[in-house]
Amino acid sequence: MAIYREKDIFERRNAANEAKKALLERFKTRPAADDPAVLARQAERQAILAARAEREAEKAKLKQEKLAREAAERAAREAEAERARLVAEAKAAEEAKLRESEENERIARLLADEAERKAKRDARYAARKSRTGRTPPGFTAR
Template sequence: MAIYREKDVFERRNAAHEAKKALLERFRAKPAADDPAVLARQAERKAILEARAIREAEKARLKQEKLAREAAEKAEREAAEEAARAEAKIREAEENERIARLLADEAERKAKRDARYAARKQRTGRTPPGFSAR
C-alpha cells in the first residue's frame, strides 16, 4: 500500500514554475497571422458568420410575412364582424319598426273600440266616471 506523502514547499514551487514555463512555451508557439491554419480558421469563422447573417435575415423575413399575414387576417375578421354588426343593426331596426307598427295598430284598434264604447254609452245617455265622451 502506498504511503501518502505531502509535497513540501520546494516541490510545489518547482511544479508552479514548470506550469508557468509550459504556458509560456505554448504562447510562444502560437502560429503567426499569415499561417495557413490561422487563415483557414478565419475563413471558416467568416463563413459561419455569413451563414448566421443569412439565417437571421431569413428568420426576420419570415417573421415579417407572419405579421403581415396576421394583420390581413385581423383586418378580414374585423371587416366580417363589422358586416355582421351592420346586418344585426338592420335586423334590429326592422324588428323595432315591426314592433312600432304592431303597437300603432294596437293603439288604433283600441281607439276604435273606445270610440264604439263611447258611442254606445252616449246612446244610452250614461257616461262612466272618469270617461269623457267626445
C-alpha cells in the same frame, strides 16, 4: 493503505514554475497569424458567420411576412365583423320599427274599440232617458 502527505512549499513552487513554463511553451509554439492553417480557420469562421447572418436575415424576412399576413387576415376579420354588426343593427332597427308600428296599431284598435263602446253606452243612456221623459236633477238635456 497510503498515508496522505501534504506537499511542502518547495513542491508547490516547483509545480507552479513548471505550469508557467508549459503555458509559455504553448504560446511560443502557436502558429503565426499569416500561417495557412490559421488563415483557413479564419476564412471558415467568416463563412460560418456570413451563413448565420444570411439565415437570420431570411428568418427576419419570413417573420415580417408572417406578421403582415396575420395583420391582413385580422383586418379582414375585423371588417367582416363590422359589416356583420352593421347588418345586425339594421335588422334590429327594422324589427324595432315593425314592433313599434304593431304596437301603435294595437293601441289605435284599443282606442277605437273604447270609443265605440263609449258611443254605444252613451246611445243606450240617451235612449233610456228619452223613454222615461224626465231629467235627473243636475242634468240638463241637450
